[in-house]
Amino acid sequence: xxxxxxxxxxxxxxxxxxxxxxxxxxxxxxxxxxxxxxxxxxxxxxxxxxxxxxxxxxxxxxxxxxxxxxxxxxxxxxxxxxxxxxxxxxxxxxxxxxxxxxxxxxxxxxxxxxxxxxxxxxxxxxxxxxxxxxxxxxxxxxxxxxxxxxxxxxxxxxxxxxxxxxxxxxxxxxxxxxxxxxxxxxxxxxxxxxxxxxxxxxxxxxxxxxxxxxxxxxxxxxxxxxxxxxxxxxxxxxxxxxxxxxxxxxxxxxxxxxxxxxxxxxxxxxxxxxxxxxxxxxxxxxxxxxxxxxxxxxxxxxxxxxxxxxxxxxxxxxxxxxxxxxxxxxxxxxxxxxxxxxxxxxxxxxxxxx
Numbered sequence: 001x002x003x004x005x006x007x008x009x010x011x012x013x014x015x016x017x018x019x020x021x022x023x024x025x026x027x028x029x030x031x032x033x034x035x036x037x038x039x040x041x042x043x044x045x046x047x048x049x050x051x052x053x054x055x056x057x058x059x060x061x062x063x064x065x066x067x068x069x070x071x072x073x074x075x076x077x078x079x080x081x082x083x084x085x086x087x088x089x090x091x092x093x094x095x096x097x098x099x100x101x102x103x104x105x106x107x108x109x110x111x112x113x114x115x116x117x118x119x120x121x122x123x124x125x126x127x128x129x130x131x132x133x134x135x136x137x138x139x140x141x142x143x144x145x146x147x148x149x150x151x152x153x154x155x156x157x158x159x160x161x162x163x164x165x166x167x168x169x170x171x172x173x174x175x176x177x178x179x180x181x182x183x184x185x186x187x188x189x190x191x192x193x194x195x196x197x198x199x200x201x202x203x204x205x206x207x208x209x210x211x212x213x214x215x216x217x218x219x220x221x222x223x224x225x226x227x228x229x230x231x232x233x234x235x236x237x238x239x240x241x242x243x244x245x246x247x248x249x250x251x252x253x254x255x256x257x258x259x260x261x262x263x264x265x266x267x268x269x270x271x272x273x274x275x276x277x278x279x280x281x282x283x284x285x286x287x288x289x290x291x292x293x294x295x296x297x298x299x300x301x302x303x304x305x306x307x308x309x310x311x312x313x314x315x316x317x318x319x320x321x322x323x324x325x326x327x328x329x330x331x332x333x334x335x336x337x338x339x340x341x342x343x344x345x346x347x348x349x350x351x352x353x354x
Contacts, residue, residue, distance in 0.1 A: 042278055042308070050349040055234045056121065056160055056206045057278045057310050061348030062303070064341055065093025065123060065313035067283065072318065077108045083316055086328050088338040090118040092351050093162070095282065095313050097125045101145050103152040110157055119351040123162040123208070123282065123313060128193060133180030134166075138188035146193060150200035159354050160204045164282065165193050167210035168239055169226060170217035183225035190228035206234045210282050213238030213253075215260040218269065227273075235311075236274050237282035238266050241322065244288060248298035252284065253306060267306055278310040285315040285325030292333035300340045312346070 042057055050060035068076070068083035068091075076096055084090050094112055098104045104124050105113065113122050132141050166172075166189070174181040194207055209228060217223065227233070240252045254265025263269075270279050286295045303309065318324050328334030340346075 042276065042310075052349060052352045055278070056162065056352075058349035061345045062309055063092040063121065063311040063313075063349075063351075064089070064346035065095055065121075065311060066091045067095035067097075067313065067315045067317075070097075070315060070317035070320070075108055077112060080112060086334065087341045089341050089347075091120055092346070093121045093123050093311060093313050095123040095125065095315075099127045100129055101148075103149060105153075105157050105161070113157075113159060113161070119353055121160070121162060121351055123164070123280075125164050125167050125210075125282075127166050128189075134185035134189035135180035135182075138185065138192045140192070143196060146196045147200055150197050150202050153197075153204070154201045158204060160206055160352075162208050162235070162280075163205040164208040164210045164237065165190050167237075167282065168212045170212045170214070170220070170223070173220075173222060173226075175220075175222055183222040186226050187228040191232050194228070194232040207232060208235045208237050208280060208282065209233045210237040210239060210280075211266070213240035213255065213266045215255055215257040215263040215265075218266065219260040219263050230277075233277070235278050235280050236270055237280040238270070239283035239315075240266065240281065241284060241315075241320075241325070242286045242288075242295055243322070248295065249302040250298075250305070252299075253281065253309070267309070271308060279306075279308045280311040280313065281309060282311075282313050283315040284312070285317070285320060286327075287320075287323035287325065289324070289329045289333070292327065292329060293336040296327070296333065296336035296340045300336075300343050304345060 042053075050058070052058055066080070066083055066087070069079035072079065074082070076094065080091065080094055094109070096104070096109055104126065105122055109122055109124075113120050128137055128142055128145065136142075166186070169183075169186045172181060173183050173186065175183070179185075190209070194205075197205060209226075211218075211226075238253070240246075240255060242252050246252050246255065253267040256263060256265050267279070270277075286292045299312075303312065314327060315325055316327055318326050327337040
């Protein structure tokens with residue numbers, strides 16, 4: 001796998017970078033053929049009706065989502081109502097977080113998903129434990145917890161939802177053998193949780209493998225070992241954030257660093273590694289108030305260059321670990337974010353009704 005990865009990185013680095021493409025709003029013939037090819041690999045039959053596949057992939061455009069007002073203490077219904085009012089539209093995806101023995105979705109989340117005025121898809125982010133190692137979970141240490149959760153989901157929420165298990169595992173890896181927290185332990189844990197849920201009747205979870213999307217972690221020798229396998233992963237995701245070194249959307253989804261020169265960028269790597277899977281930007285945010293408006297404008301201009309990205313989910317928080325990611329910290333940023341949120345690309349396909 002290391003040889004395959006190294007060869008692929010060299011080849012990818014030599015290819016014309018999609019993040020450096022220039023052009024107008026009018027698609028070239030090459031762009032059209034590329035989008036059709038990618039959508040074909042994703043199992044999408046292109047149709048004027050714009051439908052949703054069995055794995056919740058929108059055939060036209062991409063889902064628009066948000067993790068609203070995180071670290072404010074607000075319950076999800078109030079947080080989402082405030083965020084939707086601020087951005088000028090309802091979200092297609094609501095990103096919520098659960099841990100340990102919490103049961104999900106809870107009553108508030110179910111109500112938001114079933115809102116008759118606007119149906120929403122839930123993206124549920126679950127860390128099964130902070131005390132039990134990945135290796136122990138893979139061997140069954142939390143099976144009672146998983147079974148209890150499966151019973152709850154079966155009895156209360158038959159609708160489809162996105163599920164990611166212990167997102168962003170890279171900085172939790174302990175590479176020393178026997179730690180119980182190696183990359184291969186993570187893959188085994190993810191597989192066990194998903195397979196156990198399925199065995200207990202949870203057939204409606206569309207699974208998401210969520211990476212951090214950072215070059216320093218992606219360049220680790222164990223990085224490829226994190227992947228749990230195509231049979232238990234429906235979507236792949238990244239969680240990139242824009243600091244002072246990231247100027248636009250191209251740089252966000254294809255971050256490169258001089259000290260990790262062989263890394264081609266996450267979107268490019270995902271295209272090579274997962275050509276048949278949809279990509280979700282499961283968290284993204286912008287730090288630095290003075291440049292947010294310009295950055296959101298770049299997303300609106302550039303996102304259509306990345307046809308494999310089928311969902312974009314913003315992390316809205318005044319107290320994110322590295323700064324304030326609220327999208328409307330000033331009026332110009334708020335206007336640019338609303339223009340992005342209401343772009344037709346993010347309303348081309350309607351959230352399915354059960």
